[in-house]
Amino acid sequence: MRIGHGYDVHKFAENRKLILGGTEIPYEFGLLGHSDADVLVHAVMDSLLGAAALGDIGKHFPDTDERYKGADSIALLKEVCRILDENGYKIGNIDSTVIAQKPKLKDYIYAMRENIANACGIDISQVSVKATTEEKLGFTGRLEGISAHAVCIIE
Ligand SMILES: Nc1ccn([C@@H]2O[C@H](COP(=O)(O)O)[C@@H](O)[C@H]2O)c(=O)n1
Numbered sequence: 690m691r692i693g694h695g696y697d698v699h700k701f702a703e704n705r706k707l708i709l710g711g712t713e714i715p716y717e718f719g720l721l722g723h724s725d726a727d728v729l730v731h732a733v734m735d736s737l738l739g740a741a742a743l744g745d746i747g748k749h750f751p752d753t754d755e756r757y758k759g760a761d762s763i764a765l766l767k768e769v770c771r772i773l774d775e776n777g778y779k780i781g782n783i784d785s786t787v788i789a790q791k792p793k794l795k796d797y798i799y800a801m802r803e804n805i806a807n808a809c810g811i812d813i814s815q816v817s818v819k820a821t822t823e824e825k826l827g828f829t830g831r832l833e834g835i836s837a838h839a840v841c842i843i844e
């Protein structure tokens with residue numbers, strides 16, 4: 690059994706969709722990135738790659754590579770899960786926290802869990818997504834961006 694941890698941050702920008710956990714969330718700002726900037730899925734991918742000691746998303750999907758411009762992070766997650774499978778690993782469970790002052794995410798949590806579970810070929814009960822604010826403190830509190838943490842167990 691091996692444990693993994695992932696962390697990511699993306700800043701808010703105008704004229705971008707807000708995609709979290711493969712779900713489009715209505716909000717006045719989206720997140721800036723080379724890909725769709727799905728900060729939650731990025732943290733999940735880094736936790737899985739970390740658990741397997743197989744590097745990180747920047748190694749597998751460089752932000753200098755045009756192939757990943759505007760990439761659907763759920764498709765990248767499928768590729769990470771294929772790499773884990775190829776290396777003989779199975780996912781035990783994933784837990785994650787999105788840190789966002791706004792928007793309220795509770796109505797989208799189930800859809801995010803479902804998208805992540807489907808991409809990984811696991812049951813939704815193996816995927817947890819939580820949300821919290823930082824009580825208006827720090828860069829998330831100032832509405833500058835969103836961060837996410839993820840941990841996982843692989844076997
Ligand atoms: N972007 C967010 C942040 C929080 N929630 C939900 O609200 C609860 C209370 O958050 P606090 O930061 O005030 O502790 C939290 O446990 C989440 O259920 C949310 O939906 N979206």
Ligand SMILES: C[C@@]1(CO)OP(=O)(O)OP(=O)(O)OC[C@H]1O
Binds near residue numbers: 752758
């Ligand atoms: C996901 C990738 C894909 O090019 O691009 P970004 O959306 O910029 O996201 P980041 O969290 O900076 O990770 C780097 C890249 O792997």
